[in-house]
Amino acid sequence: MAERIVKEAQVPFESSGQRFDQITTELFQDFSRSRIQAWIKEGALLVDGKACKAKEKLLGGEVVSLDVALEEQEAHEAQDIPIDIVYEDEHILVINKPAGLVVHPAVGHREGTLLNAILHHAPETAHVPRAGIVHRLDKETTGLMVVAKTLQAQTDLVAQLQERSMGREYEAITIGVMTGGGMVDEPIGRHPTNRQRMAVEPIHGKDALTHYRLLKRFKNHTHIRLKLETGRTHQIRVHMSHIQYPLLGDPQYSGRLKMPKACGEELQITLRNFRRQALHAKRLELNHPFTGDWMEWEVDLPDDMAELLEVLDRDMVESGSKDSEYF
Incomplete structure (x- = not known):
């Protein structure tokens, strides 16, 4: 109805x-x-x-x-797919998305998506465009997403994204040892020859701004925290690759896996088994679209990233290197 x-x-x-x-x-x-x-x-x-x-x-x-x-939007099937709900009221839904879950149906992924799961959990979102999804995470990226349960909430959340007042922070593990934090201010657009990828496109790209700071430095990798001011497709992955620190486990922007020098057996096995970009949407901040209250959520790293960091730490100790550096 x-x-x-x-x-x-x-x-x-x-x-x-x-x-x-x-x-x-x-x-x-x-x-x-x-x-x-x-x-x-x-x-x-x-x-x-x-x-x-x-x-x-x-x-x-x-x-x-x-x-x-x-009227209901484009018909998509509601499916009973488990979702990790961090917060919910009559206006919004905040979800901790797992790796491997596609956000929105597309060619080849008509079912089994987060949108299908939302329609089952909150049927009222059938009347909201894209079932209330206002921003996306890549299939293999984990972490926090906000979903609007009403048309009014969606309008407000989209406005916050456009005004850049919604806070989104990520954690990632990069290939290479960074010397310090910084900012990448480079426009992003569709790759000129590979339409499945995005790239820094100075002429035709849209403005994109990413801030990053160091959390911990290892022998051959760096654990970083990032803050987005814009929300371009693959923004973090493209920007970090552009400055020569691609995300670990990201075949699309870091190329084939190369084992670092003097890499212990445990780390070699862990790196081979880590088959996604090491990227997690850790923190989300916004004004509630109905009450106007400022709200904040933060979720722990998923088990695979937490384990990877532990192995990177042990590899430093076992190789006789100095302890990993915290910032």
């Missing part, structure tokens, strides 16, 4: 002379401008009970009314 939205508001007299779509975007801020314009075209938004063109100017004092049924 379709969810129904019914709202009404009077046009302020100080808005006299403004366009209908501009005024309604201000009156109904729970919804995006593009959605407002679509509802105007559909005749779901009325002025004093009558249809009105988006560009028509209002005088002030009119009553704008909205009466619309939210």
Whole structure:
């Protein structure tokens, strides 16, 4: 059954002379401008009970009314797939995504995705575009994601992402020993020859900014913390590869596995068995879309990354090197 939205508001007299779509975007801020314009075209938004063109100017004092049924989006099957819920209320859902879980259905992955799992856990998200998913993690990346359970929450969360007010921090293990933290400010776009990859594209790329700092330094690897200001596809993976410190276990951007020199047997086995990029979305911060309260979540590293760090540490000790360095 379709969810129904019914709202009404009077046009302020100080808005006299403004366009209908501009005024309604201000009156109904729970919804995006593009959605407002679509509802105007559909005749779901009325002025004093009558249809009105988006560009028509209002005088002030009119009553704008909205009466619309939210139809279900593109049909995807709800599937009973276990998800690790960190927080939930009637507006949002915060999930700790495991490795190997595709976020959104695509060619070759129509089922068994996080979206299918969300639809089963929260059926009301069937009325929200992409079942409320506002940002994604790559299939093999673990960690925190926020999902909107209502259209209003989605509009607000998307705005926070666009305004760069939502905080997202990651932890990763890179190949190579860094000397210090820094920032990568390089535009990212589709790779010119390999359409499955992204790349730093100075001309056609979109702006992308990644901050990183050292947590721990090993013989041949570095444990780092990263903070995103933008959310481009594969951003961390592309940026770290660009500065010659690709993520460990990332065949797409670091190439084939090469064993470091003087590498102990335990570490060799661990590296061969670590078959994904060592990247985890550890911390998430945002303003709650309904209450406005500032909220923060942080989750532990997954077992495989935690074990990898322990093995890297032991390898340093057993090789006679000085202890790994903390920062």
